[in-house]
Amino acid sequence: xxxxxxxxxxxxxxxxxxxxxxxxxxxxxxxxxxxxxxxxxxxxxxxxxxxxxxxxxxxxxxxxxxxxxxxxxxxxxxxxxxxxxxxxxxxxxxxxxxxxxxxxxxxxxxxxxxxxxxxxxxxxxxxxxxxxxxxxxxxxxxxxxxxxxxxxxxxxxxxxxxxxxxxxxxxxxxxxxxxxxxxxxxxxxxxxxxxxxxxxxxxxxxxxxxxxxxxxxxxxxxxxxxxxxxxxxx
Numbered sequence: 001x002x003x004x005x006x007x008x009x010x011x012x013x014x015x016x017x018x019x020x021x022x023x024x025x026x027x028x029x030x031x032x033x034x035x036x037x038x039x040x041x042x043x044x045x046x047x048x049x050x051x052x053x054x055x056x057x058x059x060x061x062x063x064x065x066x067x068x069x070x071x072x073x074x075x076x077x078x079x080x081x082x083x084x085x086x087x088x089x090x091x092x093x094x095x096x097x098x099x100x101x102x103x104x105x106x107x108x109x110x111x112x113x114x115x116x117x118x119x120x121x122x123x124x125x126x127x128x129x130x131x132x133x134x135x136x137x138x139x140x141x142x143x144x145x146x147x148x149x150x151x152x153x154x155x156x157x158x159x160x161x162x163x164x165x166x167x168x169x170x171x172x173x174x175x176x177x178x179x180x181x182x183x184x185x186x187x188x189x190x191x192x193x194x195x196x197x198x199x200x201x202x203x204x205x206x207x208x209x210x211x212x213x214x215x216x217x218x219x220x221x222x223x224x225x226x227x228x229x230x231x232x233x234x
Contacts, residue, residue, distance in 0.1 A: 004109050004120075008130040013103060017138035018191050020102050021198075028202040030167040031140050033095040034079075042101065043076055044094065046083035058082075068093035070100050077101050088169045092136055099135030100128070141166045141176045143183050144195040148203055150180060153210045 024036055034044045045053075050061050061080060062069060067089060068081040079097045081090050100106060105128050120128075141162060150157040156165075157180055162173035196203060 002108055004124045004127055006123075006127070008127055008134060010134055013099075013131045013134045014138050014143075016103060017099070017135045018142070018144075018195065020098075021139065021142060021195065025198070026139075027199050029141075029145065029165055030091075031095075033091055033098055033136075033139065036139075037079055037094065037098050041076065042098075043078045045078060045080050047080060048083055050080055068097050070097040070106065072106060077106075086169065088163075088167055088172070091167055092140065092169070092172060095136035095139045096132045098139065099132035103131055103135060105132070137172070137176060137179070140168055141173075142195060143180060144192040145199050145203070146176070146180050147183065147192060148196050148199075149206060152203075152207055156206075 024039065026036065037044050047058050047061050050056065051058060054061075062082060066082075067085050068079065071078045071080070079094055081093050081097070083090065085093065146157060146162065155161070157177060159170055159174040159177055162168070162176055163170050166173070168176075
């Protein structure tokens with residue numbers, strides 16, 4: 001067993017998220033974290049389902065302010081999420097719990113061995129939560145794919161577009177836009193080739209759309225210019 005690190009292992013977490021994307025064959029957006037979790041053999045329940053099965057109240061299943069949690073039951077990981085949450089938040093919460101599992105947070109450390117909140121200090125808890133957040137962001141909004149789309153058409157890398165494309169909140173999408181720009185600055189492009197190949201069909205569809213859109217825009221500009229000339233002559 002290891003001790004919980006003093007700070008989030010950002011690049012290691014991103015690497016683990018990309019390895020998970022590769023291993024599970026994710027090849028398009030939006031990613032469905034619940035479906036991916038089930039394919040990995042983990043169970044995903046809503047709070048309502050757990051309440052019906054156990055007789056517990058919603059507040060006994062998730063404490064105040066919690067949107068999701070992960071448990072180890074009958075030799076399987078079980079993710080529980082609040083189905084009443086804002087839909088993009090619920091998706092992100094499931095991705096967050098998948099991160100705890102993939103990163104070994106419930107098995108790797110003495111203090112969290114199959115019980116995540118067991119005597120954690122505030123700092124230790126924040127470190128594990130932050131790592132799960134980083135994982136969820138990369139799972140739902142993989143930087144190599146967003147970079148590829150940005151190269152096709154810079155207008156695609158806007159918060160409102162990423163929000164719709166990845167089914168995340170506008171706040172989350174805004175943060176991701178800043179991270180895309182930072183990743184270019186850091187030259188963090190090591191996983192672009194293989195991931196873009198894995199998402200090849202998805203990117204091809206977007207490429208066709210971008211080409212058609214540019215042709216449409218070119219024709220529209222010509223039509224506008226001709227109308228302007230006609231107005232001037234009249």
